[in-house]
Amino acid sequence: MNEPYNLDSLMAKLGDFGRYQGFQFFLHILSAVTAGLNMLSLATVAAIPDHRCVIPEVDLNPDGSIIFNATFATTEFIPRLESGKINSCLGWNVTTNSTYTCQKWIYDDTYYQTSRAIDWDFVCDRKWMGSVAQSIYMVGVLTGAVVMGTLADKYGRKPVFCISGILQLILGLLDAFTPEYYSFVIVRYIYGIFGSAGAYIPGFVLTMELVGPSKRSMCGIAFQAAFAFGIMLVAGWGSFIKDYQMLQIIYGLHSLVFFAHIWLMDESPRWLWSNGKVKEAVNIVQKALKINGHKGELDVAEYVSKGNAESRTRETEKKGMSDLFKTPNLRIKTINVCLCWFANSLVYYGLSFSTSSMKGNPYLNMFLMGAVELPSYVITVYLMDRLGRRILTAFCMLVGGVCCISAANMATGSTEAISVVMIGKFLIAASFAIIYNYSAELFPTVVRNSAMGLGSMAARCSGSLAPLLLLCDFLDPRLPSVVFAIIAIVSGTWVLFLPETLNKPMPSSIEDGENFGVGDTFFTSLSRRKRNASLETPPAKAFASEQMEPLR
Template identity: 65%
Template sequence: MTSGQDIDTLMGHLGDFGKYQAWQFTLHILSAITAGLNMLSLVTVAAVPEHRCEISEHDLNKTYTELNETILGVHIPRLQSGKFDSCSLINTTTNATYKCDSWVFDHTYYGTSRAIEWEFVCDQRWMGAVAQSAYMFGVFTGAVWLGNLADKVGRKPVFCWSAVLQLLLGVGVAFTPEYISFLVIRYLYGIFGSAGSYIPGFVLTMELVGPSKRSMCGVAFQAAFAVGIMLVAGWGAIIKDRQLLQIIYGCHALVLCGHFWLMDESPRWLWANGRTSEAVSIIKKALKTNKSPVTIAPEEYTGKAAKEKRTQNEKAGVLDLFKTPNLRKKTLNVMLCWFANSLVYYGLSLSTGSMKGNPYLVLFVMGLVELPSYVVTVYLMDRLGRRSLTSFEMIAGGICCIIAVNLAEGPVSTGFVFAGKFLIASSFAIVYNYSAELFPTVIRNSAMGLGAMCARTSGALTPLITLLDSFDPKMPAIIFAVIALVSGFLVTFLPETLEKPMPQTIEDGEKFGIGDTCFTSLCAKGAKDEDEDGKPTTDMEVKPLKSQNDAVY
């Protein structure tokens, strides 16, 4: 029996989702809630409320005054759309227009915000976009650096120490006195706030639960992320002071700090790195928690991992994803998939941000609308497979972008925006599971980190791309749609992972899915090749077993 088969056998004794897995999964998924909350915190903390140029004879002490259109028309020019220009005034003596340098803000929904204090409007609009981009580039850094680190030193240390730093930075950023230091701390906050715990937490779950529960648990992470978005809106509606609000956001990391004592390391990671006795010890604990009658003798497994495998694993890192042709093709394809999903997801979110009404309610609904898409995703993933569903939803989401931007503003256009958000939220959720199943254990966290890096790159670029609407209002949406369509088509060349065993080693990862594309199979369950005798065989010789005692991960 090989080392990889040993750990598969041991993990199979636990069943797919017993009491132990449920408890650990609960601990892991808390990181998704804080990740979503941290990611969108700037939407309220640095919100740009309704504003216009200050009219000195009406706005006393820079206080926003509600004025009728007649008075506004005397002092403020109109844009081609018919709306009042928030960046210009009319000289009532010469009737010439000029750029203003002082603004007043409507405080109906926001008491204070960074955008009000530092005036992220008009020619300084870029400052708000850069602030959000700084956080996203922090997530980019964390995804690469911490993802690779988690493959080398373990999932648990990276998860737990990131939680501590997330708490310190989340509270500390509330007290930054000026813009540059704010950007620096936001960057560091991004490293640990939405990457450091979230990605290892997701991988821990994928390496612990059985095949039949991977889809449900993976999508549940995305639903928890959406709950984090709803928390941003909920706290924002209650707390009007931006400093106290940010402190509240940062303190949510306290729920992760107890994981030092409550959460276990991944037995698969321990086994793959030669720490066999620790892996067996955790599995024995899990069997006891699950009240399993199975007993295992640690001495039978201690030292099973071969020395040469330990040497290989110590050297395994993100670069191994590009050294062999099949892994390289899969890696580049998945990187584009993450990039495209994130770009359209945030692009559609920004387009709905202009909706009229209570901004907290709008933000809350933006998180809420994702939940039914995840229910549908869980139902369909294990029936249609990952590949076909991801491809269809990305292509359909891109088409929704194109249709929405070419329709006049109204209910129909809004409907296509929400349809696009529904589809992309679903495909984005699948990508997490899909990526974890495509890549081998020894570099799985690195692969997830690389994917998240690409997603955060596009997330960072999204607010900057939206600035292109000053040239053509349709340009941002067309860019989002084209990238989604291209990536959706390329996904059809990835192998299906449904009901396939997850690869353990670099060699397994290179062999996995060779010759399996959407075009070599008539169904989404994964292609099967034929050997010389015409006997069908899967891409890997190991097949997932059905019973609790012989289940394979």
């Protein structure tokens, strides 16, 4: 049988995961570590400790400055709330027997000696400033998801990855030395574009396009585990380094690793082939085969000849994000997937940012919030290729939503509430991880990076809302959790209407993407299984004829 000399036969020679793929995967996954670290860095750099009003009679020097050794210990000068906690925004004037609005604060230094919040007083009527700074970062990630995803489809995965990695370093250091709030917010916005989107999304797509089908689930979930490890690094460094400027410098210096990628990381052979750069694609695969120990030589000339001929006959029009909405099936899938990204991100970051309101050591709480994701990913890898993407995503979102509602009706900060929140984070982390793989498998090659960017954009919209939504707890402490729960449950139900991608070839063209999974929902699959179970001899490979051509 004659060899077809196409992209699939070329990539098949590499195998699913050899030494070459392993090394490239290691380079790609570093972007997930820094993405997680940059995303949550403000939780320590701008942490808001417990605080109270400055008491002039006790805490101030004659010149009006705060006494160096002023303590957080409360006195009769501080009014209390109905719950018995001190009122951190009001002081008590014993002379006039009335309250007054605080102008200066004393901060509890048990866990935080310095932070942006202490320097700029992100408390009381200025509390919004800290939430806006975090939200602006997420808006930057949203911008990066769209812009950098589109650029990666147009100009290649590698250049976007490397440029973003270098800018991460520059912006991370600039973040530490920005002296004024509004300049700081601008830096945070640009930092978000490159710090948690510009390298992360192309890195993920590079891995998905390089490894074989049997390793996609494992590698995709590993990206999420690396992101969680980045969160754990935030907590780890924060517990040792008490000066927030030095802490931010340490966070920023992690991006030094990306300089080596300029020489060590390769472009995606799939992207090169799809964009007419056939010889470059073949040369990379030939190098990879040698590293993997493959014996024998590629017929480079034949691959280049056939590939160039295929490029000339292929549709030359470039595809972009707008093509996701031009046909009905792709449009419905795109909207459904975007809602899933939106819901997962809202709950994930809502729970992550809420660690400051938990009792106990905030560094330990944040570390546990990251650590609880790791067993979630191990279990997810095991179940994804057995149960499928659709049912597992829906289950995790639905039960995660129930956990949020349950926690809302428990005493704030209680052991029971924290345990339920951790279970919710465990489940949402799993569904968030699956949706990355699920999205990459649902959409065709020509718009895959754009689809991932659009999904990530939806996630960052909700991620930017999460810190602001947490501010609504002054209306009712249960309100944020109830909102998280409702959105998770609605989206988890809609996921059941997406097609399953387990053991199915990834679509290549827009036409493939439009035809993929037509009529396949959880309910039709359930009905089909029941119907087949009622037959004595179920038909073998009932849908073999419906499979599309492999990824090109």
